[in-house]
Amino acid sequence: MAQSRISAIVSSCSENGEDSSSLDSLPNDVVAGILLRLPAQFLHNSASNVSRKWGEISESQCFINSHLLTHLSECEFLIQDTNKVQSINARDLKLEETDLGTKFHGRISGSSDGVLLFNKSSGSVMDFYVANPVTMQILKLPSLKSTCMISSHCSNIARVSSTGEIKVIRLGRDSLIGMYKWYVLTLGKEMHWRKISNNAPKECDPASYLSFVQSLSVNGVVYWTNSSWITDPSVFAMDLCHETAYHLKVPGECHGQYWTLVQMGKEICCMNCGKDVEMKVWKLNDLHINEWILIKSIRFSSEISLLRGNFCVPLTWLDLEVLVLSVYVGARNVVVAYNVNKGECRMLKIDDVARHTIFLHTNSLIRF
Template identity: 30%
Template sequence: MAGVNRISDKLKVVSSSSRRKRKRSPFFLPEEILFSILLKLPVEVLCNVMRYVCREWYNVINDPCFIDAHLQKSTNCLLIQSYRFPNFFHFVEIHDSDIQTRMVRYEFPMSAYSSCDGLILFRCNEEGIFYVANPTTMQLVKLPPLSSKWCFIRAPLLTYFRSTGRCKVVLILRDENNHNVCLILTVGADSAWRQIDTKHFPDFASHSFSCKSFSTGGYIYLTCDYASHLFALDAEAEIFHRFPKPDCTIGGKYMVWKSFLGLVAHHAAFVWELWALTDLNTGKWTKLLYIDLRGKRCKIEQKFDVPYGESSVQGYLSRKNLSLDRCLVPIASLKNGEVLIFRGTLPFKTYIVFNLKTRKVSSFVICRGEEHASNFYVCHINNLVLLNAS
């Protein structure tokens, strides 16, 4: 309730001043009640309807205290962009009894690279320029251009600090000597990119980073499928750390699980292990649970789409000498770690949703055609966060 109290004190000053100048608005409500009611509404309703009702409601919805309170109570969804149709985004929301998908068309047809607290890092391929946008408020901030001496962009990522409202963007590039360098920029504060010192990690310069990187808790994680460790950037202090990988039997896929960096590793047929980097001081990984889907195999097979030209899923797998569980790639965790989403590898277009709490298996299909192979997908929170573009 701290956020409610802060905004309540602020609104009392505004409302008392307003009453001296004009009659009370027909939509007047006590500040605490107005705050609580608006806090329960979806962000799309707040952004497109409620903030236009009157000046008082507009001020409440755009107040940083309200934005932060609404962000903290929001649940994440899965955002999917097809690189063949960059104007179109699919938002997948998981509810108790169903899966809701909606498609939204935006006017900025750029490739998405990263999302944090609802802000998305885009790159215009024609210009080679990065942008940070909030697709809910349609706010778009253009970032400074990069020097021509940098090439081969890897692991572009952004992070947002709720305490300060600042947003930082991190890029891993190659210099003229083909060495890795790390550039960082504070949106709205820096007029040019700054280079972070990585000399205390000599192997950073030659490390083969994955294109997939992650941001959570103010840290940016740079991963590599074949290395025994990963790098983590404390984005606020702008200092790199190095952590070992967990002791997994077989490689896995990284993702953000709750507020931790997680790793879902294949353990056996239709069994995965969920690990989390739970202690940043020691680099300790904790094995949290086994994800056992052996009893769900038939149901998963029924939910898979039959590849074009094939008579059945099992017939295709037998002909290709594949196992169904090897066609399941874990990609995201939603609802505060309650739901795990798998993507079917080509030619399958199915996404499998597994609820770790209820053990319910469901599915959805977004894309038709070969564009499924080049989808960008990331956990996303629809919110009202305003970018500081000054």
């Protein structure tokens, strides 16, 4: 579709006896408006071949940021298996096997604004790589030699939208003092690991979070919980813009119940889960004062028997309408996509997935 749009423009110029350089005469805002509608992969491969101006605009930082925001709803749901990475796109919910497992090193640890963090264990050392699957830019990060190997769930990546900085955070054990510390690295600037100063609340002691199995990176902040659906109301958050830690409590209505964190575009949300429950969605409105606001309540259609009487756990939002759920049916579980506006349910043909093996990813032109 994207290629046909550009081809139509080029063909129109040719029919009028013009060459593609005449496209440079179009106003910049018109060109940007056209390019914003096209996929990141096609822009990276072909925009500069159509017109020099088109190439320059598509490579500008302002355009790259605008393009990312425009296409946030066109995300992919990446599923990390032992030897492969599969994806489900938000548009048609079609399951496809990607080539991420063969093109890049190791397993996915996190995703932020189109940039993926991979990790690969080598003896007692865990190597990290950052890559953009669209531009094929890949960067191996320096080793953190003074630490022992820590679970990959204690690492993630975040892009700070206000500055454009991309930061990687990981938990490590300082061998000199025998204590666990948070380390952060800023891509392209310092390229070395720094200890985050110990200004965190007592509840944010890194040693308390060695059992992390869920990590989400949303809008420059990384959030951790210690299970997929839990009764412990605590959430650990690290704001990588200011490199400040927070100890949060989920909404009071979730205390003593099963709940989970889910990503909804550029928002982090808390949702309750269970059997035959009215699912509620709370958005974290203010990280600094631990303020949550209720934005949505979901009652499953009585006509969908699969969602009635079975334990349902939200996994992620593909857009503002489609919620992906893991549904426990007897001794097995199935993954479904539920359209909350239409009340329609579609079973996805994928195997059982663990919460920490799925990632919401949006293709982008972000460089580092």
